Amino acid sequence: MTMPASETPLLEIQGLSVEFRARRAAPVQAVQDLSLTARAGECVVVLGESGSGKSVTAKAVMGLLEGNARTTAGSIRLDGADLLADPAAMRAARGRDMAMVFQDSLSALNPVQRVGDQIAEMFRVHQGLSKAEARTRAIELMRQVAIPDPERRARSYPHQISGGMRQRIVIAMAIALKPRLLIADEPTTALDVTVQKGILDLFRVLTEAGAGLVFITHDIGVAAEIADHIVVMYAGSVMETGPAREVLARPHHPYTRALLASVPRIERPGARTPIPGGLPDPADRPAGCLFAPRCPLATADCTATRPELESLEPGRAAACLRITEVQHVLAQ
Amino acid sequence: MSSPSDVLVRGSGLVKHYPTREPGLRGAKGAIKAVDGVDLHLARGECLALVGESGCGKSTLASLLTHLEPPTGGSIEVNGSRWGKDRRTDRQIRRQIQIVLQDPYSALNPRMTIEQILTEPLRIHSDLVPARDHSRRVTELLEMVGLNDSHRHRYPHEFSGGQRQRICIARALAVTPRILVCDEPLSALDVSVQGQILELFRDLRERLGLSYVFISHDLAVVRSIADRVAVMYLGRIVEQGPTEEIYERPRHPYTRALLSSAPVTDPAVRETRERIVLTGEVPSPANPPSGCAFRTRCWLATDECATTVPVLEPVFQGHEAACLLLGDH
Numbered sequence: 001m002t003m004p005a006s007e008t009p010l011l012e013i014q015g016l017s018v019e020f021r022a023r024r025a026a027p028v029q030a031v032q033d034l035s036l037t038a039r040a041g042e043c044v045v046v047l048g049e050s051g052s053g054k055s056v057t058a059k060a061v062m063g064l065l066e067g068n069a070r071t072t073a074g075s076i077r078l079d080g081a082d083l084l085a086d087p088a089a090m091r092a093a094r095g096r097d098m099a100m101v102f103q104d105s106l107s108a109l110n111p112v113q114r115v116g117d118q119i120a121e122m123f124r125v126h127q128g129l130s131k132a133e134a135r136t137r138a139i140e141l142m143r144q145v146a147i148p149d150p151e152r153r154a155r156s157y158p159h160q161i162s163g164g165m166r167q168r169i170v171i172a173m174a175i176a177l178k179p180r181l182l183i184a185d186e187p188t189t190a191l192d193v194t195v196q197k198g199i200l201d202l203f204r205v206l207t208e209a210g211a212g213l214v215f216i217t218h219d220i221g222v223a224a225e226i227a228d229h230i231v232v233m234y235a236g237s238v239m240e241t242g243p244a245r246e247v248l249a250r251p252h253h254p255y256t257r258a259l260l261a262s263v264p265r266i267e268r269p270g271a272r273t274p275i276p277g278g279l280p281d282p283a284d285r286p287a288g289c290l291f292a293p294r295c296p297l298a299t300a301d302c303t304a305t306r307p308e309l310e311s312l313e314p315g316r317a318a319a320c321l322r323i324t325e326v327q328h329v330l331a332q
Numbered sequence: 333m334s335s336p337s338d339v340l341v342r343g344s345g346l347v348k349h350y351p352t353r354e355p356g357l358r359g360a361k362g363a364i365k366a367v368d369g370v371d372l373h374l375a376r377g378e379c380l381a382l383v384g385e386s387g388c389g390k391s392t393l394a395s396l397l398t399h400l401e402p403p404t405g406g407s408i409e410v411n412g413s414r415w416g417k418d419r420r421t422d423r424q425i426r427r428q429i430q431i432v433l434q435d436p437y438s439a440l441n442p443r444m445t446i447e448q449i450l451t452e453p454l455r456i457h458s459d460l461v462p463a464r465d466h467s468r469r470v471t472e473l474l475e476m477v478g479l480n481d482s483h484r485h486r487y488p489h490e491f492s493g494g495q496r497q498r499i500c501i502a503r504a505l506a507v508t509p510r511i512l513v514c515d516e517p518l519s520a521l522d523v524s525v526q527g528q529i530l531e532l533f534r535d536l537r538e539r540l541g542l543s544y545v546f547i548s549h550d551l552a553v554v555r556s557i558a559d560r561v562a563v564m565y566l567g568r569i570v571e572q573g574p575t576e577e578i579y580e581r582p583r584h585p586y587t588r589a590l591l592s593s594a595p596v597t598d599p600a601v602r603e604t605r606e607r608i609v610l611t612g613e614v615p616s617p618a619n620p621p622s623g624c625a626f627r628t629r630c631w632l633a634t635d636e637c638a639t640t641v642p643v644l645e646p647v648f649q650g651h652e653a654a655c656l657l658l659g660d661h
Binding site for chain 1: 386
């Protein structure tokens, strides 16, 4: 049985802005006016370099922002319920309806508790299962995330197992209560490619089983491997969004285009064109387009006016004042 | 094939074992076999990449090549002189081979200005540039790596990651080396900055005629810069050869698995390529499997693989692989 396309998406972020208070200085805008939609069974990749605001976005959704950070605008809706307006809804949803997988599995786990017990704790605390029942469920879950010999592994401490295994344990904990939304923040960055591959395959299985996935990465290759949709961020703002295949095959925004042209690709040997310059200082961002100082197409207008995200064709949008010229050039 | 005079670096029978002890007072002695029998050479003007998963020994090999650690066995010759022969020789070799490390945040002394950082190697190798010319040399080095001369009085914390890596490269170049050993020089940098540093390596190679040993886990980066690739697994080279040959016609099962795991951006390529998922984990280098070290994860392994250690055998011009089943697949 197939469900009709539901009216309310699983996760809907609208106009989210997050700022960090700074001592004796103006607050730093970490995320500005971000909108994002994630549906069940789909993977949305937030692609960006460090300082682009992608991890802050993830923490804002989970309600895990640091003390000096606050959301200044926007809404985050999970199944229509506004999590920012209702802290109780946020608390209830966290862990049960949505869960997060962090980059560093070693610091995400308790170093002095056996990994099996850490997974079992999810069932004991949230579902009140007995010790034996929780343990059985934990081992089932470990088998589900493809950990070999789970009965033995369950008795290991985090430092005794490899990075790839640990990340699987963290994923097992995240999916323990069958959340509908998974948020993964660079979950494979610390891992070898051979191990990364297995973890990406595991995430794919989870989305195919119906989970919504927001996957944060700086790696275009990883994004291409897993994304259904891509949101490209730069210096706290969304530059471009659209279906993954289209964004990667026909990028519209000059930043996306420059990024794709600069990164070496395994399937396309040869020299690439580096992007000149560096990321803007978060405390001193340009008034106009954030990418203008590095953009080959920038005009005086671009340095004066901050472009808004504008829809180009169904499902695709880009924030660029010169988008018509860019598209014109692309058409040729 | 390169004639002997073209070979700038030659490592023969390199072994590096780190002694370990089992827990307990009378624990048995063992060893982590980080590098376990490696022969390699680097030709003049060449870029040789070392690839492999973490723990395969590529960084240990880098520290052996630059003599930051002495090998347990084997020897390394740089431009005809042997590392570790005597202090004078070592000093001469040190000028010819320098290292650039992964993390430019921890590789620079935070309490030294850029000028001090770049002058230090000139003071140590004092017969290279007369003291009165040090300042001019610093200008030259900064220009070479694309930094502004006005930066010389600043401290490392005032620079971005990419700029810091440029400073590390300038410091390595201060003693006019012929060879740079680069250990994951891009991994700590932002994606859009990695391209710039890669371009700088290319540019320096042309301008200064440098040769590189380039260590990276990023197979896309390696393909874009290396002339030759050596694939390492558990302390040994399992396959080596010209870059395109390795990427287009990998012969060792491990190389095939490694290449098939690298993320691909182009969907058309992704859908048609070989997909191999390795099961199991890299065995401990303290207790490597008998025979072929890769056999515990190899989907082709036979009984013979457990008993016979494969050696590198030529498969094509300059392309070698260490697998007993080369004829079969």
